[in-house]
Amino acid sequence: MPRALITGVTGQDGLYLAELLLGKGYEVFGLVRGQNNPKRELVEQQVPGVQIVTGDLTDLSSLMRAMTTAAPDEVYNLGAISFVAYSWENARLTSEVTGLGVLNMLEATRLYSGDDLSRVRFYQASSSEMFGKVQQVPQSEATLLWPRSPYGVAKVYGHYMTINYRESYGMHASSGILFNHESPRRGPEFVTRKISRAVARISLGLQDSISLGNLDAKRDWGFAGDYVDAMWRMLQAPAGDDYVVATGETHSIREYLDIAFARVGIDDWSDLVVVDPRFFRPAEVDLLIGDATKARTELGWEPQVSFPELVTMMVDADLDEQRALAGR
Template identity: 45%
Template sequence: MHNSRFNHFGKLLKIFDSSWRLHVKGYSPNGKYVISLAINLYRVVKESRPDEVYNLASPTSINASWYYPNLATQVTGLGAVDLLDVIVKMRPDARFYQASSSEMFGSVEEDPKNESTPMHPVNPYGAAKLYAHEMVKIYRQRYNVFAVGGISFNMESPRRVEDFVFKKIAKGAARVKMGLEKELRLGNLDAIRDWGFAGDYVEAVWLMLQREVPEDFVIATGVGHSVEEVCKAVFSKLDLDFKKYVKVDPKFIRRVDNDSMIGDSSKIKRKLGWNPRTSFEELVDMMVDAELTEARTKKLLS
């Protein structure tokens, strides 16, 4: 996914994508810049003189973080600290947002999870995110900078890659509907997650940098749905019975995982007045419509 620009409340936000590269004209021959290289970070910050910095750079696949734990550590963890350190030295008045993750909670069974819930990550991705999150707190205390961490639960949109189950279900169902696939293989159907629309969460992210005092917030809908519920909702929208097409495949079941991840966003609702605008049903409609359009196109071209 390339750099996204959100014209939000009349303010242009540049949000760096999850491919770990920031495309900036003139900073390298091919227009690509590896975010973990501090020397390039200095150049970017010095020349752009940002007022707000949003760090979303990270490999997001939990499974991939097991195969490449060093990459998760260096990009997700150390890369965030490199960027924060440059901000402190080059642009101390800038406001810094760190994209933290519900994966930091890991094995903690308590639901819903809030800013005070203990964190015990169970994968390299979650551990790297927690390191970056804690360093944001340390830098905030040590240097008195405006740095915050947004603990986001599952953010979904049609732009999601299909490594993530909501997207995988929507894509698979649409392909079944169009006769491109006969079945969809998934892992644990009982796993419960707090799924929200990414566009709503971007609003929360922006609001976090507009207040006078820097604080960390959980960003979530507060409502959990199982993978099976997502399957039922998605396939039903296409007039299909998911039980006829969805097959459980052990290879997609994580060895270590939390069965339920639901966020408590009462703090951000109370202090910033933020509420998710998109319902679960609307999110399902959005995802299915996008995937059905793509599946129809593939059907026509096949």
Template identity: 50%
Template sequence: MKTCFISGITGQDGAYLARLLLDKGYTVHGGFRRISQAETVRLDKLGILSDVQLHEFDLADANNIFRTIGKVQAHEFYNLAAQSFVGASWEVPVYTSDVNAMGVLRILDSLRTLAPETRFYQASTSEMFGQVAEVPQRESTPFLPRSPYGVSKVFGHFITRNYRESFGMHASSGILFNHESPLRGTEFVTRKITLALARLARGGSEPCVLGNLDAKRDWGFAGDYVEGMWRMLQQDTPGDYVLATGVSLTVRDFANFVAEALGMKLDWNGVGIVEYAIDRKSGKRVIEVSERFFRPAEVDLLLGDPSKAAKVLGWKPRVSVQQLAEMMARADYEDLG
């Protein structure tokens, strides 16, 4: 029986990965940030809270990391913990960098000292591509990040590669494009849309206020992507892999899919900052635009090429973006009932 450790286990990806590994017979340990009360709602929703062993784990605390790694001695370590909200990274850039960059180094160096045979997964991100140098983006595409979050993740990605090449560690990075689910935090744009439109479908009156409707993203289902993480650590040779759907759509497109799933039909009016959408059936103004939700430096287009993951890992996404939008919208609508 294998033992694994998942930092950030209480997050969206951590919960789905924990369920996957439990189903595969792993003993699952997980780390959560030191706060007054662990937020275990996602583990509860998946019905696995009592099946995992939780540890206080703080990427900013080297001693805490060192002691936990020495205690657990996991066969596989999945680093999913991060300050993961791009918008917030401009407000807390130093914290974001310490956690997302130096936190990875603290883990890697502790593993090198205490458990060098442990296989390590680093959660990299498509935000590293930023002002993209080519379309689609693949493992060899240069990184041109446009946020403190993206910059911090580039460090985490390269220090993972450096420890792999310097010390022979089985350390891999998954460059994951946007992956969502009903467990996504409400501050992220997809869940913000599904929750706001579900409230409107339930009789609410407050419109969903968004930023750049023309931003294009490659959206997939988080439950699909965690299988790719696991597959990376089952390979004889470590490496870096893009996980994506290969389809890119605008925020506006995603909102249309959500509206359709909830029985709405959106009519769009205006351009840019004055654009808005009205539900044709109810006449309600359901989406508005506000400058306060625009990023200081925007990432306009992300589109991944997952061909390496398909060829080497045998991985491919199962859920389309339209199915994802419907899944999330229905989950929020039912939860509000």
């Protein structure tokens, strides 16, 4: 039975990945920060087969203990402070967790592996936010990185550190440059979930409007459940490498709003959405669209859920949740 350790197991990617690996017969360990972590119960409810180990990406000794306990064949480093807007408010903490945390996890893996540095396969969750001020459309593995947020800068550090460990030590270490991927499990602070939840509440008469930032920002949005399959495929490849994971389509916030409101029978949402300058980024990333040719040809990966299907899935899930909360 293969064994896997997932950091960031409480996030949407961690939950979907844990389900995928458990379904493939893995013994899965999830790293949770602190014994009283409020999200621990979420993991225990949604993926009860996961064995919880405690650790902190900023504390190498705790990661070494977690590695010894889990004895993994594969390590998936998904843990990060991942809300981009917050990274401007606390750039240092974002850098320590999202950037230096990768170094700590790589080092813990290297030290645990001993003389056979290729026996534990390592996945790093890189991000399309690394492209920032895009220098090429669409973006591929060879596109120059130009991050536009402290989060993006921290991800670039972790990305290059993963490459360095692969090249310096011969580790089977891969980075998945994942473009925006969403799901009903997405946190409500992220714009896609913020919209789907607000649309559900507006349709039920529980909320009057929603405040958003730049409605013309464009992203390459896919389904998180599809993207964790790409992560697993990377670690089954003969050698570590870097892969863009994306749909190859770009859509604006306005398009997301069109589909979301149409799902609840609202065609004109102009009076229900307030553009608030507070939600504009200090340095905007206007257009992200990925070229996943390499993942498609080398890993056999293809996205399965379309953009309209994704938006509909999220709105329907939030309708169910809000009805239950309102006792309807």
